[in-house]
Amino acid sequence: MNNEENILSVSQITALIKAVLEENFDEIFVVGEISNFKAHVSGHWYFTLKDSNAQINCTMWRNLNNYVFFTPQDGIKVIVKGRLTVYPPRGSYQIEVHSMRPAGEGELQAAFEKLKRKLAEEGLFDQQFKKPIPKFPQKIGIVTAIDGAAFRDMISVAKRRYPLVELVIASCRVQGEGAAKEIVESIELLNKQEGIDTIIVGRGGGSLEDLWAFNEEIVARAIFASKIPVISAVGHEIDFTISDFVADLRAPTPSAAMELATPNQEELFAFINDFLYYFNERIFEITADYKDKIEHLIKSYGFRLPQDLIKNKIQFMDNLFYRFQNLADSKLSLARNKIVLLEQKLENYNFEKTLKRGFTLVKQNGQYVPRLKKLIEKKPITIKFFDGEIKV
Template identity: 50%
Template sequence: MENPFDNRIQTVSELTRSIRGLLETSYSMVTVTGEISNLRRPSSGHLYFTLKDADAQLRAVLFRAQQRYLACTPADGLEVLCRGRISVYEPRGEYQLIIDFMDGKGAGLLRIAFDRLKAKLEAEGLFAPERKRPLPFLPKSIALVTSPQGAAVRDFLTQAAKRCPATAISIMPVRVQGDGAAAEIAQAIARLNQLARWDVIVLCRGGGSLEDLWAFNEEELARAVAASEIPVVSAVGHEVDFTIADFVADLRAPTPTAAAQMVLPDQEALAGAINEFNRRLAATLRRQLQEARQKLLAGQRLLGDPSRLLAQHHLRLDHLQAELGHGLRYHLHRCQERLNRFQAILQQRDPRRELARQRDRLQAGVMRLNFTINSIMVEKRNHLGRNAAILDAVSPLAVLGRGYAIARRTDGTVLRSARQAEIDEELSLILHDGQLSCNVKQIKPQ
């Protein structure tokens, strides 16, 4: 590929700007680790230093505005993890790293892993609010997954005893930090779900560094919390500490003490609320009873003496019964009259009489039809005999019967004259009762 800069001469500034554009485009965001050296902070407040390892060094700058997000204090000799973009400082022609984020090397790697896992699980929907399940108002039993020697379990139990001592609390002892802790906690959650004896599971641990709390940031534990059929409360660290388990759990408590307050209702507050409900219920019942009495009195004033009203209804009922009886008798009488009239009409138009009359007519018609058919048959038979006699008189077979014959060649041609025959020709003679085959021996014309 032809280099566009080969065909013209560039100034140092133009070449430097071209190199800066190429670097900023190709290395728009990089992550690099190294040791801080030559750290200096001028009056502008920006930090200038060199990142180095055993074989190379890289100039770096951290602007004042980005320093508010630092998770560690920069110092010479500190191993750090930096994220930023590569650029070129044109006056000196030096490339440098403009830093957007910096953290201690170990913590920085963990934080990157934390951010990646958080983004992955969030994309899968494990943090979605709609999959969060509500906690029971008054759980009968709670499973506390924690270290039995920690201060966190004592804080939770102390607060639980104050708020609701009747709730049964079981402790599932596990390691809460170190290698294998996440797998152990995940197995404990799965075991609790298999037994299905508890209403709520609480993950409990005191505060600590990011490394100390890392067991609660592992994917295995996060998926175990998400798969739990029992609601899970995450009470890990202090209020400023956030773990992956906090985001996946159905409820996050800032501290173990707060978890007890959020999971268990205050017994004294419940008793006070019940007493208040009883007082309000009694007052409501008294008010409703008084309103009912007032409505009853108002109804009595409107209705008057109920016994008199009842007597009036009895009289009206008797009157209606009498009218009903009269109406029924009149209606039955009318129906009987209509029935009698229909019976008379039906007798006049008795279908059996009409059927007998039509049967007689049918028999007379059949007799007339038979007589007509017989007359026609006789007439046709006589006509057929006359026509047969005529046909018999003119039929060729009748002529043959009188002694005549028909001569016909083998091809079916009829001979009408003796001159048409030839000597030794084979002919067929048709008589009235059969045929004769013969040969012509002599022709005698007349």
């Protein structure tokens, strides 16, 4: 028998299988454990569902996975809804996932513990990275739902405790699909604003699923990267989320977060009143204390030593001046004596006194004749006496 007329191409047989599968498995629910999860840059998810005996490839497109309230992780057991399809280039069948949910609350708790261990090992919870919360903030940024009770409670607490503070709301969804992404965007937005001193990230209570957005890795990393100190206030006192561990401070409730972020005006007024009451008395006490300290210092050896040094220098200068004055007087006296001796010598050489004693001077041709041999005979001479002159 010749069946060559029934020979099919690869594409044809694949198309037949594709039609059969997609027509008969148009809507299925499958439970399994996620493995090889990959979030593509395009936004699509690719992963494998497996159990102890088999595995199947899965694809979830970006426009659908936006509605999943948690980020899948390897090892989490989930229930997916979708349809079977065939991918012709590989000749493999897969599930085109339309929705996904954890197989139970225990799966979410397991994912929580896994992420917590991962971030702790990276150091995101270390105390050395915690930033201090300002005591007197001017602006507080709030990341929560603007229509939620948590926001109204925080406004009420701020008005009661510290009405001077300005509240800046970066509203976002706090549960459900896309909530984690909006929380991250709000934190980043407040970090770009001027003058924000503190950021409060939180919401009211709810189930583990309701609070899950604050257990997402992207939210944890956004809080850690914030340059502004962050207070995490998610749920009630018994609720703990990943954001609580990575934040700079954890508050049990949103109202408690605002109390931690603001000073109490009543306590401030009480402090001011007490300060004014004791102001004068305290000032006098402080002044008296400093007066005693100054007097003690002045009388101390350390203060006397500079004065003694100055006095010694003054005495030294006086001695120098005295010696200089004595030296100058001695020099002047010696000079006077020399002058007197010179005056006496000059006086002894005064020819007027010599003439007065009877001596005369002989002049010839206008010059004195000191020796006989210099006298020219037969020429006139002038003889000078003490009381006059004659010509001969």
